[in-house]
Amino acid sequence: MAKATQSDPFKVADGDRPASSQPLFHQHGVEVQKFGKMRLFPLALNFEVRLESVQLLNQIVSDSMILYALYKKHHWLVRGPTFFQLHLLLDKHADEQLKLIDLLAERVQTLGGVAVGDPRLAAEITTIPRPPDGAEEVPAMLSRLLEAHEIIIEKVREAITKTAENRDDGTNDLLMSDVLRTNELQVWFVAEHLVDIPVVRV
Numbered sequence: 001m002a003k004a005t006q007s008d009p010f011k012v013a014d015g016d017r018p019a020s021s022q023p024l025f026h027q028h029g030v031e032v033q034k035f036g037k038m039r040l041f042p043l044a045l046n047f048e049v050r051l052e053s054v055q056l057l058n059q060i061v062s063d064s065m066i067l068y069a070l071y072k073k074h075h076w077l078v079r080g081p082t083f084f085q086l087h088l089l090l091d092k093h094a095d096e097q098l099k100l101i102d103l104l105a106e107r108v109q110t111l112g113g114v115a116v117g118d119p120r121l122a123a124e125i126t127t128i129p130r131p132p133d134g135a136e137e138v139p140a141m142l143s144r145l146l147e148a149h150e151i152i153i154e155k156v157r158e159a160i161t162k163t164a165e166n167r168d169d170g171t172n173d174l175l176m177s178d179v180l181r182t183n184e185l186q187v188w189f190v191a192e193h194l195v196d197i198p199v200v201r202v
């Protein structure tokens, strides 16, 4: 039976086979793929097309991460007579945005890129204005969400046009079927809460 050496208890004396299942902590390495660099997969899509799609997708990933965070913030901070309804609705929309972020980021990886993962990088890339750290009035919170949606929707429409021109059909389908339609539907549900009509007429 192989024995661990004195100098390295995780190495066996007669080869590189591990002598125990002890995890090796505090490992640090170099980046194996820099952000913005591409890997090559056999997708029959040229480099420029994949690179452009990755850049468009990462912009939308970043904006969607910020919108997700806005939904969670407002889910917590709404108040008043419609608190419970809005509390539930905003959380549902946050969950749906999170699913979109996953689909978008995995599309970036599928194309050979590096998806935006750290929210601090997303904050540098996004064009959605930063909200105050405190609580706003409820209609202002809802308006802020709608403005964030429109920023995303505008970029999604441009990306749909570009990916159609480039024949990146997989990205095009994701943007149209999932991202655009989900955002449009969420706009409707939020916007209905900004209609100034009485609940009951006398």
Ligand SMILES: [Fe+2]
Pocket: 075, 091
């Ligand atoms: Fe919650």
